[in-house]
């Protein structure tokens with residue numbers, strides 16, 4: 001069952017010191033609700049000196065059935081000071097290049113008191129490019145090598161790997177399989193919802209591998225996870241699958257189990273799951289990485305799920321169009337809904 005977030009208003013105060021960050025709520029809990037298990041207490045803007053900006057969603061950690069199922073592991077961790085403490089989600093804009101990934105790594109390390117689970121989306125516009133590549137393969141193109149979008153995706157990921165000083169072999173298999181898949185789609189001249197989900201999954205599978213390898217390269221122990229391999233079980237509704245209940249305990253068992261036996265920062269693919277009946281890769285709908293983050297937070301019974309953006313909250317317009325765009329200090333639900341209706345990206 002998918003987790004729903006009901007947004008009633010977000011306050012984004014101008015400056016907020018990092019030391020106060022964890023203890024303050026910026027709007028009353030009842031203004032924002034986060035399914036029946038949790039309450040959303042605030043949305044904040046992180047000051048420039050902490051080298052990042054973010055929308056932080058704070059949830060109440062309450063005992064739920066998932067925690068009961070994983071009690072033995074949680075009990076082991078209860079007294080530990082270094083247990084997994086929050087989820088940090090970074091979207092495509094935040095990991096769009098090697099430099100952006102370096103900033104994300106720096107940001108994560110600037111919170112040494114946290115042991116976060118990291119959820120990443122695909123780099124930049126990779127998902128859109130992959131969908132376009134699939135559509136081209138299914139229509140006019142006879143060989144994947146003719147598809148510009150495939151070149152774009154290869155180039156983007158190779159450049160990131162090179163600039164981060166990593167070995168290209170970490171994504172070689174994925175790029176080869178991606179090309180093979182596009183050739184298969186081209187041979188069949190058919191892009192089904194199922195093959196489309198498999199196709200776009202390459203984006204998150206590669207971004208997380210690159211980022212985990214980079215953290216390991218700079219001496220921070222990290223472990224990459226494909227969500228469809230760690231218990232993200234979904235309906236078989238390709239392109240827009242719902243998370244099934246069993247996911248929470250499966251994911252908690254896997255992440256806690258690994259953390260207890262060999263602690264390493266988990267780097268999890270957003271957006272992806274595995275269909276219950278088909279066992280095929282599914283996706284959770286566009287923008288679905290946020291749902292991955294909240295699912296992990298709920299499964300692990302964590303107090304915080306942080307959704308980081310590369311902007312200072314909602315601005316007066318897209319900063320890519322007008323560099324003088326300024327943060328909007330307060331948004332009502334109606335205003336947010338209107339912005340979304342007219343296609344605001346953020």
Ligand SMILES: Nc1ncnc2c1ncn2[C@@H]1O[C@H](COP(=O)(O)OP(=O)(O)O)[C@@H](O)[C@H]1O
Pocket residue numbers: 090091092093094308309310311313314315316317318319320344345346
């Ligand atoms: N009014 C706006 N305020 C802030 N950012 C905006 C706005 N309109 C467009 N953007 C763009 O949205 C991007 C964030 O997009 P979003 O899809 O929310 O992020 P993510 O890739 O993290 O999921 C920003 O990098 C910014 O360029």
Ligand SMILES: N[C@@H](CC(=O)OP(=O)(O)O)C(=O)O
Pocket residue numbers: 090091092093121122127128203270271285286287288289290
């Ligand atoms: N990459 C997927 C999932 C996602 O959540 O992306 P983002 O966090 O960049 O919106 C998409 O583009 O839909």
